[in-house]
Amino acid sequence: MIRNSTYMNLSAEMAREGVLNRxxxxxxxxxxxxxxQKMANGTFSMRECKAIKKKWFKQYTLDYLFAEEDD
Structure with a gap:
């Protein structure tokens, strides 16, 4: 399996909701x-994480959405 995202949960929820990188x-x-790049390297700032969660994923915790693959 090719690893293209540190944030596997975020990637999965984006796919379910039809949210694109753009x-x-x-x-x-x-x-x-x-x-x-941010998805691959795990470099979203806390401000960015909160904005993404607030816009599309209110039902999930930041810990869940932005858990790294090795967590």
């Missing part, structure tokens, strides 16, 4: 490629 990019005012 949607996150628009919310955070960055390029979609930057979102791909």
């Amino acid at each position: 949607d996150l990019a628009q919310l955070l005012n960055v390029r979609p490629a930057t979102i791909g």
